[in-house]
Amino acid sequence: MxxxxxxxxxxxxxxxxxxxxxxxxxxxxxxxxxxxxxxxxxxxxxxxxxxxxxxDPDRLRHPVKRTVDGWVPISWDEALDETARRLHEVQERHGKNAVALYFGNPTAHNHGALFTLLPLVKALHTRQRYSATSADQLPHQLAAWQLFGNQAMFPIPDIDHTDYFLVIGGNPLASNGSIMTVPDVKNRLKALKKRGGKLVVIDPRRTETAGVASEHHFIRPGSDVYLLLAIIQVLFKELLVAPGKLDKLLDGKSDLQKLTENWTPEKVTEAVGISPDAIRKLARDIAVAPRAAIYGRVGLTTSPHSTLSAWLVYVLNIITGNLDREGGVMFTKPAFDVVALGAIGGEAGSFDRYRSRVHGYPEFSGEFPVTTLADEMLTPGQGQVKAFVTHAGNPVLSCPDGNKLDRALEGLEFMVSIDLYINETSRHANIILPPTGQLEHGQFDPIFQAVAVRNVVKYAAAPFAKPEDALHDWEILHGLATRLNRLKAKTQRERLQIAATDRLMRKLGDTGMIDLGLRLGPYGTGGKVMEQLKREGVHNLPKLAWQLLRGKHKGLTLQTLKDNPHGIDLGPLQPALPERLFTRDQRINLVPALYFRALQGLPVPKAPKEDEMLVIGRRHVRSNNSWMHNSQRLVKGKSRCNVMIHPQDAERLQVGEGDDVVLSSDAGNITLPVWISEDIMPGVISVPHGWGHDRQGVLLDVARRAGGASINDVLTTGRVESVTAMAQLNGVPVKVEAAAKPTSPKRTRTKKVAADA
Missing domain, CATH: 3.30.200.210 (Phosphorylase Kinase; domain 1)
Structure with a gap:
């Protein structure tokens, strides 16, 4: 049926x-x-x-263990017991920081994993924590924490009501939004233009979004910070700074003016590649627009000065009066309030409390940047990483210098991957723990509901039952945390507490945790409990949780969502300040000391060497990082892994459409075919991220046949962002040369005959 x-x-x-x-x-x-x-x-x-x-026949459906004879299936109890024991033994021999953790992008798409990550982190108690954050959105989180007091307080463009939408380094028509959850974005952008609004895109490539924009400006990769400084300089110079109702909440406005007064359009024009007149027009258009929203994304946040750039995007919204107003950038009121719950749990944010062992890079929110991960494994000495845990991550393809990380993983004493596939990273694991698939567990999105362009909430039950002898992500993570805690327990009291927590988690399950979060949220009736948690601390949550779940409840609950399977629209974004601020004084300091110091030493950029070009990434609607290339529907057709290059550069290199070029750097080299297009700036090339599945031992049949190469095999870990040391993936100089063309078979045979003669 x-x-x-x-x-x-x-x-x-x-x-x-x-x-x-x-x-x-x-x-x-x-x-x-x-x-x-x-x-x-x-x-x-x-x-x-x-x-x-x-x-997918390549998808793992039971735990496997690597042996000299290949991968063999093992039971869940054996897999979890051995994993916990091996991790515990490594920490006993080498210290707690000898185990490293890495969480990939798909972790954020799995509510069960999100709910149970922290207990595993606490059970291992290691400083060696990493995630896709430091190859993606870390600058946004840092700016949100510094300005608004919470790393998850992202200002979201009110795209449905704005009159002027400025997009810098983002391509929502390909990504469907990013830190701006915006489905049906094409029609939303059409509606913006239909009501007389403008869409302006600033990008080194004429992207899909730029193709439908009212205005597009090419910009030299990595120079976003200089453009933003010049725009703010013009706003102050021409008396166009007007924070409006926010003015009474602001500190540091005069400091900002002094810091930017010398960054004139004339000073930055050569570095940026945009004329002074065009820069001034951008500033004036933002200022005079009835409602404007400025949005920067991956191209901006993975550049040489992404910390400053992300901060300046938020500052630009603030000083033009477009923060916390309809049609500007606003804060969500999510049903499951991850912002408030994170603050209660001590996860509001942190920076530079301690530094990494090898390079001295600063932590952010308890994590080190991925740029030091391989060196922490390869560098001998006290604290060297000897064991590794990954969840839904493939850093060999998604982080700079994948070949170096490959070498590092080969030398580990133990590695476990919680993953559906044997990919470029998990092939190094001793044990792989595969969770249920995307359609075998319920779907709830606490992260993306908190960054949506409307207040919405939805829960979807699994269309297919969990297979027999399968575990969800949350069950795997909870099972490991419980076993590790048991191994470390020294007293009977500790063992009883571990058992009680285990019973609570298993009884709640992932749906119980959703229900609890909804009841504690702004549409639930658990406000008094939230206030009690703020006063007494999160350690009282288990007791209060049962009281709340057992009591009568007229507000939003999980049952409400089950009764509304299409989801519930909770209305447009609404003004939320100052009540929503998490800063101690409920004020906004425009120039925190971190950014003041960084601006003092900001250099004027140098032009790349004559034999180098600047590389940027490229997003496609049929791809998302490295984890969707084993679907024939998504990779079919002409290969999309190529080098997009301007005709001028193609002529200079003497290459034609489809010819191979070699990209090289200190990290290594790759060879890819050329795609010649005027939709990219001269001096810039574009290569998509996450391809190249040909490493030995990778069991992804469709992905291997799709071809391509990993651009991260050319990007070095030695080139890091100036403040946080996070990965620099855009605006990186690489050497580009025409590949040697193979000799034709006829010519080869002629040479051989001559030689024989």
Missing amino acids: KTTHYHTCNLCEAMCGIEIEHRGDEILAIRGDKEDPFSRGHVCPKAVALQDLHQ
């Missing part, structure tokens, strides 16, 4: 509602859910590929 199930696509941040028509375990069709109030029936090609991922 055919059944239609309403679900949420979890392959990117857009949270598109889908309807899955299936007969038993056979998927017949995947379509957009027209009754989803947020996505309004929109889906991109990734949603249909959920069928490929669900049925």
Whole structure:
């Protein structure tokens, strides 16, 4: 019998509602859910590929252990017991920091994993923590913490009401938004222009978004900070600074003016590649727009000065009166309030409390930047990383200098990967623990609901039952944390506490944790409990949780969401300041000391060497980092892993369409075909991220046949962002040369005959 199930696509941040028509375990069709109030029936090609991922023969469905004879299946008890024991033994021999953790991008798409990460982190109690954060959005989190008091307080563009939308280094038509969850973005941008608004894109490439923009400006990669400084200089110079209602909450406005007064459009024009007149027009257009929203994303936040750039984007919104107002950038009021809950749990943010062993890089929110991960494994001495835990991550492809990390992983004493596949990273593991697939667990998005362009909430039950002898992510992570705590327990009291926590977690399950969060949220009736938690601390949560879950409740609960399978629209974003500020004095300091110091030493950029070009990434709607290339639907057709290059540069290098070029740096080299296009700046090349699945031992059949190469094999860990030492992935100089063309078979035979003669 055919059944239609309403679900949420979890392959990117857009949270598109889908309807899955299936007969038993056979998927017949995947379509957009027209009754989803947020996505309004929109889906991109990734949603249909959920069928490929669900049925993928390469997907692991039971724990496996690496032996001299290859991978062999083992039981869950054996896998979890051995993993906990081996990790504990490494820490006993080498110290707690000898174990490192890495969490990948898909972790944020799995509510069960998000709820149980912290207990595992606490059980291992290591400073060697890493994640995709430091190859992606760390500058945004740092700026949110410094300005608003909480690393998850992201100002979100009110795209449905703005009159002027400025996008710097982002491509929402390909990404469906990023730290701006915005499904059906194409129609939302059409509506913006239809009501007389403007979409302005600043990017080294004429992206898909730039292609529909009212205005597009090419900008030299890595120079965003200079453009932003010049725009702010013009605003002060021409008396266009007008914070409006926020003025009474601001400190540091005069400091900002002094710091930017010398960064004139004339001073930065050569570095940026935009004329002084165009820079002044940008500043004036922002200032005179009735409602404006300035948004910067990956191209900006993975550049040489991304810390300053992300901060200046927020500052620009503030001083033009566009923070916390309709049509500007606003804060969500999420049903599951990860911002407030994080603050209560001591996760509001931190920076530079301690530094990494090898390079002395600063921690952010308890994590080190991925740029030091391989060296922490390769460098001998006290504190050397000897064991590694990954969850839903593939840093060999997603972090700079994948070849160096490859070498580092080979030398570990023990490694475990919680992953669905044997990929470039997990192939080094001793044990792989595969969780249930995307359609075998419920879907709830506490992170992406908190960065959505409207206040929305939705829970989707799993369309397919959890297979027998399978575990969800939260069960794996909780099982490891519990076993590690038991191994470390020294007293009977500790053992009893561990047992009690284990019983509580298993009884709650992931759905119980969702229900609790909703009841504690702003649409629930647990406000008094939240206030009590703020006063007494999160350690009282278990007792208060049971009281709240057992009591009568008229507010929003999990049952409410189950009764509304298409999701619930909670309304547009609303003004929230100063009540929502988490700073101690509920004020906003425009120039925290961190940024003041960084601006003092900001150099004027140098032009790349004559034989070098600046490389940037490239997003495609049918891809998302490295983890979707084993779907034939997503990789079919002409290869998208190529080097986009301007005709002028192609002529200079004497290469034609489809010819191979070699990209090289101190890290290594790769060879890829050329795509010649005027949609990229001269002197710049663009290569998509996450390709190149040809390493030995990778068991991804479709991905291996798709070809390509990893751009991160050329990007070195020696080139880091100036303040946080996070990965620099855009605006990196690389050497580009035409590849030697193979000799034709006829010519080769002629040479051989001549030689024989």
